[in-house]
Amino acid sequence: MWSLLPVLFSFAQATFITSDASNVINSSFEFIIVGGGTTGLAVANRLAANHTVLVVEQGQDLANNEIVNNPFMFAAGTPSPCRFSMNSTPQIGFGGTRRSLPLSYGSCLGGSSSINGMMGARPTFASMNAIEALGNPGWGWNDFLPYMQNSETFTPPNPWQMKEGANYISVVHGYNGPVGVSFSRPLVAPLLQRIAKKTIQTVFSGEVTLTPDMGDGFSGGHVSSFYYQIHFNKTLHSDRRSSSAWSYLYPQKQQRIGLTVLTEHMVNSVVTSTSASGKITATGILIEPTTGGQKFECVVSREVIISAGALHSPVILQRSGIGNATFLGDVGIEPVLDLPGVGANLQDHIGLYNTSFPLAPFANSTNITAGTDVLTGIVVAQPTAQDTLGLEDAHAMENLLRNTSGYAVSVSGVVNPESLVAQAAVIADAYQIDHPFIEIFFTPGSVSLQVAAHTILPLSRGRIYVNATDPSADPIADMQYLTSEVDMHVAVAAARRISRIAVTPPFSDLITKNALDEAGVPRVNATEEEVRKWVLDTYVSDIHFVGSNSMMPKELGGVVSPELLVYGTTNLRIADASILPLSVFPHPTLGLYGIAEKAADMILLTARESSGYN
Numbered sequence: 001m002w003s004l005l006p007v008l009f010s011f012a013q014a015t016f017i018t019s020d021a022s023n024v025i026n027s028s029f030e031f032i033i034v035g036g037g038t039t040g041l042a043v044a045n046r047l048a049a050n051h052t053v054l055v056v057e058q059g060q061d062l063a064n065n066e067i068v069n070n071p072f073m074f075a076a077g078t079p080s081p082c083r084f085s086m087n088s089t090p091q092i093g094f095g096g097t098r099r100s101l102p103l104s105y106g107s108c109l110g111g112s113s114s115i116n117g118m119m120g121a122r123p124t125f126a127s128m129n130a131i132e133a134l135g136n137p138g139w140g141w142n143d144f145l146p147y148m149q150n151s152e153t154f155t156p157p158n159p160w161q162m163k164e165g166a167n168y169i170s171v172v173h174g175y176n177g178p179v180g181v182s183f184s185r186p187l188v189a190p191l192l193q194r195i196a197k198k199t200i201q202t203v204f205s206g207e208v209t210l211t212p213d214m215g216d217g218f219s220g221g222h223v224s225s226f227y228y229q230i231h232f233n234k235t236l237h238s239d240r241r242s243s244s245a246w247s248y249l250y251p252q253k254q255q256r257i258g259l260t261v262l263t264e265h266m267v268n269s270v271v272t273s274t275s276a277s278g279k280i281t282a283t284g285i286l287i288e289p290t291t292g293g294q295k296f297e298c299v300v301s302r303e304v305i306i307s308a309g310a311l312h313s314p315v316i317l318q319r320s321g322i323g324n325a326t327f328l329g330d331v332g333i334e335p336v337l338d339l340p341g342v343g344a345n346l347q348d349h350i351g352l353y354n355t356s357f358p359l360a361p362f363a364n365s366t367n368i369t370a371g372t373d374v375l376t377g378i379v380v381a382q383p384t385a386q387d388t389l390g391l392e393d394a395h396a397m398e399n400l401l402r403n404t405s406g407y408a409v410s411v412s413g414v415v416n417p418e419s420l421v422a423q424a425a426v427i428a429d430a431y432q433i434d435h436p437f438i439e440i441f442f443t444p445g446s447v448s449l450q451v452a453a454h455t456i457l458p459l460s461r462g463r464i465y466v467n468a469t470d471p472s473a474d475p476i477a478d479m480q481y482l483t484s485e486v487d488m489h490v491a492v493a494a495a496r497r498i499s500r501i502a503v504t505p506p507f508s509d510l511i512t513k514n515a516l517d518e519a520g521v522p523r524v525n526a527t528e529e530e531v532r533k534w535v536l537d538t539y540v541s542d543i544h545f546v547g548s549n550s551m552m553p554k555e556l557g558g559v560v561s562p563e564l565l566v567y568g569t570t571n572l573r574i575a576d577a578s579i580l581p582l583s584v585f586p587h588p589t590l591g592l593y594g595i596a597e598k599a600a601d602m603i604l605l606t607a608r609e610s611s612g613y614n
């Protein structure tokens with residue numbers, strides 16, 4: 001009897017994870033979180049320290065799945081049971097052609113953090129200040145940094161890694177948070193790393209220098225030997241992906257007695273009531289099994305927080321009658337709250353990944369290609385606009401941004417042209433400081449070396465909306481990729497830099513003489529038309545969706561206030577990638593943990609205030 005007690009005790013302390021709805025039917029919770037993904041589980045962990053919380057996740061609990069957990073499986077390209085995809089509407093291609101692009105997302109506990117490439121990046125000082133300048137006091141870099149620090153346990157590089165050029169500034173990091181951030185271990189391809197760095201410095205005429213720390217807020221104009229990797233390395237645990245689930249949910253230290261996680265169930269909509277003054281209050285959510293079946297309701301006493309990601313959160317709002325009232329009426333959903341920004345302002349980086357250059361015969365050694373334990377992106381460069389375009393063209397780019405209303409742009413994804421003008425202006429300001437213009441990264445492979453690039457602050461704006469014929473089906477994603485001329489300029493500049501790298505020693509010595517032709521990448525002297533054609537024929541989604549419930553003033557198409565409260569509601573918040581009005585995270589995950597920590601802080605403050613203690 002006594003020997004059972006510790007077991008019973010630890011069970012009683014544990015978070016309750018179940019796929020059986022009978023455990024939650026007829027229950028009421030102080031907080032309900034829609035989506036057990038990257039941001040949702042982090043918010044849940046913080047709130048459940050003192051409150052009852054229900055998380056509803058449409059995917060499975062894959063805690064013991066090797067493909068999900070092993071950080072090296074991503075690079076190996078193994079299909080993951082957590083990875084799902086929907087197709088965009090046909091997007092711009094060369095010469096009037098159109099093509100649909102696959103848009104991937106994670107759907108299991110941990111969400112997209114359970115399938116992503118684990119490349120760890122932070123926003124810059126300039127970009128967080130741009131977010132603040134869009135009407136969001138309290139979101140500038142100085143306010144935001146502590147939240148990113150709260151989330152991480154940073155493992156500094158070891159002496160060998162430092163000898164190879166890894167570096168860090170101790171004070172910008174956190175050392176007690178749930179998320180493991182470290183440099184690749186084992187380190188990977190030292191010769192390629194040295195060569196790639198040297199080539200970047202040659203291609204950018206010495207203007208792109210070795211970083212003291214890519215997360216210090218000033219990564220623009222720098223190159224790093226390694227990206228941070230969002231994984232636990234062996235010094236902490238066994239090598240394991242540091243997904244949101246493995247950071248905030250599964251570990252013993254993170255168990256929360258007040259937390260219930262219901263998996264394999266999807267939230268259809270938020271149930272609301274409307275006061276005499278027209279204010280909307282969330283009273284619960286409508287849930288159904290992911291594989292279909294009877295819907296049921298769970299009741300909430302404090303707040304509902306939607307964390308279903310930028311592709312799904314707006315659609316849950318729309319199914320709840322919150323969105324553009326005219327559109328909702330047209331698709332047969334009774335409008336509850338007219339909020340035209342829901343689903344608008346959708347953004348994604350575009351990736352130029354069709355850039356694998358065949359290895360020169362002599363170069364086929366593990367010294368260059370690394371062993372099997374390779375994580376994506378080793379040497380990373382984030383040149384500024386001036387580094388990429390030169391002074392004169394960088395000025396021209398700035399003028400283009402500052403005169404956004406003066407040239408033809410697609411405004412189909414924004415609520416009004418004023419919103420785009422305001423966004424373009426703060427992007428121009430960020431470029432003027434030192435914000436990265438593009439990101440270039442090198443990835444080793446056994447037969448080729450990839451030099452990929454992606455854009456960082458796109459101006460094209462798409463939208464996502466509920467499927468009228470079947471509101472529970474995949475939504476309609478009209479990404480509007482590259483419809484802004486600004487974005488075409490950035491993409492062409494990125495493509496030209498890739499070509500240049502491929503012909504510049506010492507990198508060019510590692511690949512075949514005809515590598516550009518063999519990879520189908522434009523030659524250095526290609527015409528503007530040829531480079532545009534290649535970009536339009538080969539660009540892909542970078543799967544960094546943001547913006548579809550933007551945090552901005554309502555008149556600019558904003559959906560949530562700086563407190564992440566949906567305008568016009570008393571207790572409905574959003575905390576996930578959809579709230580970012582600009583695509584400021586070169587890779588979103590580490591910044592999203594910062595958003596989760598800040599969201600939890602604001603929600604707990606409201607709870608304390610409403611409970612009459614502070």
Ligand SMILES: Cc1cc2nc3c(=O)[nH]c(=O)nc-3n(C[C@H](O)[C@H](O)[C@H](O)COP(=O)(O)OP(=O)(O)OC[C@H]3O[C@@H](n4cnc5c(N)ncnc54)[C@H](O)[C@@H]3O)c2cc1C
Pocket residue numbers: 034035036037038039040056057058059104105106107108109110111112113115116117118119120121265266267268307308309310312313316543544545575576577578587588589590592
């Ligand atoms: C293949 C891939 C590679 C990537 N690589 C990187 C990288 O290397 N570095 C990086 O920083 N970022 C990367 N990203 C991007 C990053 O992972 C995402 O931006 C981030 O995880 C999104 O977090 P989120 O909280 O907004 O949404 P998610 O983490 O996607 O969470 C949303 C959750 O909500 C659930 N959900 C949706 N609808 C419902 C519903 N109706 N009811 C219940 N649950 C619902 C989903 O199943 C999911 O679990 C990558 C993304 C992908 C897809």
